[in-house]
Amino acid sequence: xxxxxxxxxxxxxxxxxxxxxxxxxxxxxxxxxxxxxxxxxxxxxxxxxxxxxxxxxxxxxxxxxxxxxxxxxxxxxxxxxxxxxxxxxxxxxxxxxxxxxxxxxxxxxxxxxxxxxxxxxxxxxxxxxxxxxxxxxxxxxxxxx
Numbered sequence: 001x002x003x004x005x006x007x008x009x010x011x012x013x014x015x016x017x018x019x020x021x022x023x024x025x026x027x028x029x030x031x032x033x034x035x036x037x038x039x040x041x042x043x044x045x046x047x048x049x050x051x052x053x054x055x056x057x058x059x060x061x062x063x064x065x066x067x068x069x070x071x072x073x074x075x076x077x078x079x080x081x082x083x084x085x086x087x088x089x090x091x092x093x094x095x096x097x098x099x100x101x102x103x104x105x106x107x108x109x110x111x112x113x114x115x116x117x118x119x120x121x122x123x124x125x126x127x128x129x130x131x132x133x134x135x136x137x138x139x140x141x142x143x144x145x
Contacts, residue, residue, distance in 0.1 A: 030078045031067035045070060055080075057089055 036043045041120060047068060050059040062080040063069060081090075088094040101107070 028070070028074055030064045030065045030081060032065045033067075035067045057084055061085065061090060 002109050042062075043066070046059045046062040050063055051057050053059065060077055060080050064074070064077050067074070069077065092126075
């Protein structure tokens, strides 16, 4: 003979049935992803990058979006993150447009992206460098003979 138990455990209330546990309610302001564990290599890379170079755009972005730091340090990074976001430095499309505008000599509205601050050498400058370096090599060969 098989005996059935009437113990089915506590039954969930109607409120608990409709709600699922969501980790996002514990997110910090500006955080988009779950915080990686302390031993994660990517987390370690960005933490050390932020220590070595506090104005690193990619380190600030990672640390805010993954909620790496807590308290005051997170608020400071969030302020920097919001400034970068407002200036367009975090927008890859704007940076690409700035590069194209720079390449063709078109003045963009406000090219404040980090890539726009770097100056690329033109084809003429590259050919001048090559010709001058080849002249130097020829002179060295003629002097050694």
